[in-house]
Amino acid sequence: MRVVMFGYQTWGHRTLQALLDSEHTVVLVVTHPRSEHAYEKIWSDSVADLAEEHGVPVLTRERPDDEELFERLKEADADIIVANNWRTWIPPRIFGLPRHGTLNVHDSLLPKYAGFSPLIWALINGESEVGVTAHLMDEELDAGDIVRQEAIAVGPTDTATDLFHRTVDLIAPVTIGALDLIASGQTEFTPQDRSRATFFHKRAAEDIRIDWNWPAEDLERLIRAQSAPYPSAFTFHRGRRLEVLSAVVSQNRYGGTPGRVFYREGEGVVIVAGADARTGRNHGLAITRVRTEDGRELPATEYFTSMGGYLTARP
Template sequence: MRIVFFGFQRWGTETLEALLDSGHDIPLVVTHPPSRNPADNLWAASVADLAERWRIPLVECRYANAPELCARIAALQPDLLVLSNWRTWLSPKVCDLARHGGINLHDALLPRYGGFAPINWAVANGETQTGVTVHRVEDELDLGAILLQEIVPIHPRDTATDIFQRTLPLFASLAIAAVDALAQGTARFTAQDASQATFFHKRGEREMRIDWSLPVRDIHNLIRAQSPPYPAAFSTFAGQRLELLGASPAPRDYRGTPGRLLCTADGVVVLCGPPGPQGLLIETVATEQHPAMPARQFFAGCSGYFD
């Protein structure tokens, strides 16, 4: 098929490379400009470099709705637009320039977890599964009819990084399967149930700060959701910011005031909120001055409270 590709970073390069290796004709690649925002570079890979290696014409832009770009796409007479980690709204008028319209790959089981950082939100919310969805690009973001989905389990100790590594290969395989189905005329789209849709915003520092009044389960999930290289979940202790890189529910039933630090036979424990057992076993921490270190090494005194 003749495909105009829109993509960015690691998800984009994986998808584009799969399409190229499968022999599809890609006369134009559109990507976002390089970003100085650390959040945009957690899984850095260059769609632009890949297009250059294949000698494919390239456009870099933040938004792809400009008349000049539309005219260029129309002149190419594409069969399909494929989006993979394209981060801004694409007008239906652009998708209408392709015979089959546009499809997008999203790392969640739509209609739930539309929007931003779906893996991190799913882990933080204690979900037991997520996945990757291929859907039609329509006017409302992440609400287009679904073509393909594949489920990925989330195990109790999985981190967001584990789930990223587990979902990433699906971008390539599902993109190829979707394009093949459209080419062969076997594609069947299913409308999303908008009443079941959830849409999440970008995560920032507020979403990473630990609230010790929450139950152990919720705080453990937050720490898993912010695993390296994502910015870590954090709190303050003795006046300094402390990142929590690894933790697990304590093996025994500790109770008391949320935020209280205890040194126990099990290790360094912080008390969380009710209901149920309140102990969270802190395994690995980091400060601005010191990279990852065992919690026992940092907490020499074993007294005091987290803020």
């Protein structure tokens, strides 16, 4: 089939590479301009560079809503648009223009985790699996019929970085498998159960600020979800920002006030956690490695030279 590809960052790059390696023909690529947003500088392989290396025409747009783009799409005479990590709304006159419409590739197990940063949110929420879904685009965000979907299990120590590398490898088989089904003439696919749909926003600095009222189990996943190269989860100690690079749930249960720097346990320093920490029924969060405001990384047992005091959400 003749394919127009809409995409950005490494997700779009992997999708374009899969298309270029397939029997389908890429006739036009549309991508976003480079961004200085913290999360958009991560996994930032260039879709434009890859397209140009293979002689594929490239258009750069923030939004696909101008007449020049519409005319170029009509001239491309595509059988289908394939989109992955396109960051703005695609209007119906665009996604419905090709003969087979638009196939969107999304890195979650839809209908859950529609929207942005699905891997990070899924890890924070303790999901047992994540994956990639290829669905037909309609007017609702990430809501169209599912053509193909594949999942991987989430392990007890997996970071968001681990899950990225494993799910990005699913892009090629999911995308090309879905295209092959469509090219074969299949038209009936799996409707999404909208009662199970969840929608998530882009990550921002506020989303990585540690709230010691959270249970230790949730905080441990938050820290794994903010693994390098993502911005690390942070707190404040004695008025200075302190990034928490690694932590585990404590073996013992600790009572008191959330955020209290309490006790050395194993290779970590336990911080009291949970809104009901006063009951003494909660595990704490044993921080094992930190980064200070001046960029020094060191074991928590070296950073916390004495117990007592509090970690706080604000200076």
